[in-house]
Amino acid sequence: MKKKRPTLQDVADLVGVTKMTVSRFLRNPDQVSAPLQKSIAHALDELGYIPNRAPDILSKSKSHSIGVLLPSLTNQVFSEVIRGVESVLEPAGYQTMLAHYGYSKEAEEARIVTLLSYNVDGLIISESYHTERVRKMLKVAGIPVIEIMDSVSPPIEQAIGIDNQAAAYAMTSRMIQKGHDKIVYFAARMDQRTLFRVRGYEAAMHDHELKPFCMSTDSSSSFSLGERFMKEAIERHPDTNGIFCTNDDLAIGALYGCQKAGIKVPEDMGIAGFHGHDIARVMTPLLATVITPREEMGRLAAEHLLARLKGEKVNQRVINLPFKIEEGESI
Amino acid sequence: MKKKRPTLQDVADLVGVTKMTVSRFLRNPDQVSAPLQKSIAHALDELGYIPNRAPDILSKSKSHSIGVLLPSLTNQVFSEVIRGVESVLEPAGYQTMLAHYGYSKEAEEARIVTLLSYNVDGLIISESYHTERVRKMLKVAGIPVIEIMDSVSPPIEQAIGIDNQAAAYAMTSRMIQKGHDKIVYFAARMDQRTLFRVRGYEAAMHDHELKPFCMSTDSSSSFSLGERFMKEAIERHPDTNGIFCTNDDLAIGALYGCQKAGIKVPEDMGIAGFHGHDIARVMTPLLATVITPREEMGRLAAEHLLARLKGEKVNQRVINLPFKIEEGESI
DNA sequence: CGTGATAATGTTACAGGTAACAATTTAAGG
DNA sequence: CCTTAAATTGTTACCTGTAACATTATCACG
Numbered sequence: 211m212k213k214k215r216p217t218l219q220d221v222a223d224l225v226g227v228t229k230m231t232v233s234r235f236l237r238n239p240d241q242v243s244a245p246l247q248k249s250i251a252h253a254l255d256e257l258g259y260i261p262n263r264a265p266d267i268l269s270k271s272k273s274h275s276i277g278v279l280l281p282s283l284t285n286q287v288f289s290e291v292i293r294g295v296e297s298v299l300e301p302a303g304y305q306t307m308l309a310h311y312g313y314s315k316e317a318e319e320a321r322i323v324t325l326l327s328y329n330v331d332g333l334i335i336s337e338s339y340h341t342e343r344v345r346k347m348l349k350v351a352g353i354p355v356i357e358i359m360d361s362v363s364p365p366i367e368q369a370i371g372i373d374n375q376a377a378a379y380a381m382t383s384r385m386i387q388k389g390h391d392k393i394v395y396f397a398a399r400m401d402q403r404t405l406f407r408v409r410g411y412e413a414a415m416h417d418h419e420l421k422p423f424c425m426s427t428d429s430s431s432s433f434s435l436g437e438r439f440m441k442e443a444i445e446r447h448p449d450t451n452g453i454f455c456t457n458d459d460l461a462i463g464a465l466y467g468c469q470k471a472g473i474k475v476p477e478d479m480g481i482a483g484f485h486g487h488d489i490a491r492v493m494t495p496l497l498a499t500v501i502t503p504r505e506e507m508g509r510l511a512a513e514h515l516l517a518r519l520k521g522e523k524v525n526q527r528v529i530n531l532p533f534k535i536e537e538g539e540s541i
Numbered sequence: 542m543k544k545k546r547p548t549l550q551d552v553a554d555l556v557g558v559t560k561m562t563v564s565r566f567l568r569n570p571d572q573v574s575a576p577l578q579k580s581i582a583h584a585l586d587e588l589g590y591i592p593n594r595a596p597d598i599l600s601k602s603k604s605h606s607i608g609v610l611l612p613s614l615t616n617q618v619f620s621e622v623i624r625g626v627e628s629v630l631e632p633a634g635y636q637t638m639l640a641h642y643g644y645s646k647e648a649e650e651a652r653i654v655t656l657l658s659y660n661v662d663g664l665i666i667s668e669s670y671h672t673e674r675v676r677k678m679l680k681v682a683g684i685p686v687i688e689i690m691d692s693v694s695p696p697i698e699q700a701i702g703i704d705n706q707a708a709a710y711a712m713t714s715r716m717i718q719k720g721h722d723k724i725v726y727f728a729a730r731m732d733q734r735t736l737f738r739v740r741g742y743e744a745a746m747h748d749h750e751l752k753p754f755c756m757s758t759d760s761s762s763s764f765s766l767g768e769r770f771m772k773e774a775i776e777r778h779p780d781t782n783g784i785f786c787t788n789d790d791l792a793i794g795a796l797y798g799c800q801k802a803g804i805k806v807p808e809d810m811g812i813a814g815f816h817g818h819d820i821a822r823v824m825t826p827l828l829a830t831v832i833t834p835r836e837e838m839g840r841l842a843a844e845h846l847l848a849r850l851k852g853e854k855v856n857q858r859v860i861n862l863p864f865k866i867e868e869g870e871s872i
Numbered sequence: 873c874g875t876g877a878t879a880a881t882g883t884t885a886c887a888g889g890t891a892a893c894a895a896t897t898t899a900a901g902g
Numbered sequence: 903c904c905t906t907a908a909a910t911t912g913t914t915a916c917c918t919g920t921a922a923c924a925t926t927a928t929c930a931c932g
Binding site for chain 2 (some may be wrong): 329463467
Binding site for chain 1 (some may be wrong): 909910911912913916917918919
């Protein structure tokens with residue numbers, strides 16, 4: 211007895227035409243005669259007709275949806291990327307299919323297969339390293355793929371991001387220049403981007419003949435983790451006078467940690483973050499951070515994807531977006 | 542010349558069987574003979590076969606995907622809800638289709654239609670007020686719908702959330718009890734949940750014979766906005782001695798605004814937020830806030846949705862989750 | 873070796889919207 | 903009024919995986 215949702219045929223029957231005529235009305239009302247326009251519109255409303263994309267997806271393999279695959283949704287950074295992506299896709303009539311894989315390679319493969327099984331028209335994925343199997347699947351699928359976040363590794367097709375390593379190098383150098391010479395790096399999970407940043411940090415330290423030291427953990431980053439790391443750093447390495455964090459959450463947590471321990475920032479301890487979280491622009495002291503164009507990254511990725519769906523060729527395999535070193539008052 | 546992705550038929554041709562046999566292998570390998578298992582597996586790999594859900598969606602109107610419709614993705618709160626939802630849906634083999642509507646009723650309708658056109662098996666939506674047309678569409682679609690965030694208004698089918706009004710009433714009362722009697726409410730956009738909170742705030746003020754005053758704007762909330770509001774409040778209403786913010790972002794911004802203006806918290810100004818952002822647990826002074834179960838809300842919504850997809854009846858139309866008043870050190 | 877049961881594979885039809893082509897109606901012009 | 907063009911509506915086929923039913927191969931056992 212459960213009524214399933216009405217089809218074009220149901221509407222057509224009600225009006226007394228074929229479903230083709232109703233289909234035409236939906237795509238371009240002027241293709242049907244004036245009187246029919248009225249009765250079809252009425253019937254559609256009456257039955258509460260809901261369009262159905264399934265047939266089209268089946269026959270044309272075009273779903274008007276884009277898969278977005280990110281390592282995590284916890285991270286503020288990725289929310290902003292998603293916002294950028296959606297701000298472009300939604301007005302263009304594309305639906306976002308969101309998936310995340312919690313930094314696991316196996317999960318990533320599985321998510322990609324799932325997204326492809328829905329016939330997404332394109333993919334936006336993060337991370338710069340992929341297994342051979344993932345690369346093959348993406349090739350077979352024959353849809354445009356854009357990698358975001360980092361701009362260094364050779365992309366599958368096209369990458370849009372920043373040079374994480376260079377950014378970390380720049381910030382570390384600035385900290386050293388400001389007089390901090392015992393700088394510890396706070397990381398959480400060692401994902402691809404963090405690895406690049408650590409590399410940049412280490413390079414800068416080496417270039418100044420300083421010894422790098424990195425603290426990391428498997429759990430995800432948070433304000434509280436930054437505070438905990440800070441406590442640990444002070445206890446174990448009392449001579450530490452600088453902290454470079456892989457993101458602003460950790461940095462802010464570290465900053466509060468200093469406040470509670472009575473350590474003066476930046477005099478006794480320089481603290482720098484990464485990303486340019488909105489809070490960093492209002493807090494006291496203003497947080498030194500690397501400002502990255504998260505939302506723009508998402509926006510650009512979506513725009514390039516749409517361009518390629520329209521047939522445009524990739525004319526720039528790697529798009530390297532600028533970052534900005536914001537000195538703030540904490541280094 | 543463009544090779545489109547291989548179908549079951551392509552695989553079957555390569556092996557020399559019908560696609561039905563390949564289909565059986567995919568669903569249950571033991572249904573085909575041992576030698577065929579090997580050659581089919583090999584052919585699938587060779588061609589890089591990717592499953593295709595489109596036919597199934599078309600013929601069974603089951604997509605194994607759930608639409609999640611939220612007003613915004615900017616807000617940290619919603620990221621956490623999404624995380625909760627995904628943490629349940631993903632292991633259950635359901636794909637999340639994410640959409641947002643920027644607090645616009647028209648956009649909300651459009652997004653719902655879009656999600657339904659993809660044959661989502663269920664919907665998780667927020668806000669507690671919907672137009673008649675939306676309600677009708679959801680009814681016709683015949684899929685389970687769960688509303689989240691607030692637990693007061695009569696739901697379409699089932700709602701999971703907190704009592705925003707009661708929470709705001711409780712926090713306002715606590716602030717008054719602590720000695721703040723000129724409390725201003727900071728809101729950003731006046732969405733449904735904020736309206737409930739304002740109502741609770743106003744009720745508490747009235748019950749103590751105090752005059753409520755509310756500041757709001759159309760832009761989205763941010764740390765910077767909280768700081769700006771604080772400045773404005775100090776200038777225009779110098780006798781203000783308490784601020785209740787519709788979320789922690791505003792509250793933290795307001796707190797920094799006080800620090801910069803040399804106003805002591807909580808002595809000269811009590812500040813309270815809403816939600817229990819992680820940062821509120823490490824900052825100094827600890828922020829007074831209403832701790833809400835965002836992630837659990839998403840998780841529960843997803844769980845109930847799955848239960849209903851398995852045929853379970855709705856046995857509790859409104860699920861009212863507890864909130865917690867965290868006094869912190871800022872009131 | 874035959875018979876019935878079981879296992880393995882094949883055949884057919886279907887889901888719903890629309891492209892492509894066909895048929896019919898209406899309008900225009902002489 | 904008749905002819906041709908244009909406008910309107912109808913018909914058929916297709917996209918791909920799988921349920922349901924049909925057929926063929928295999929095996930056990932008297």
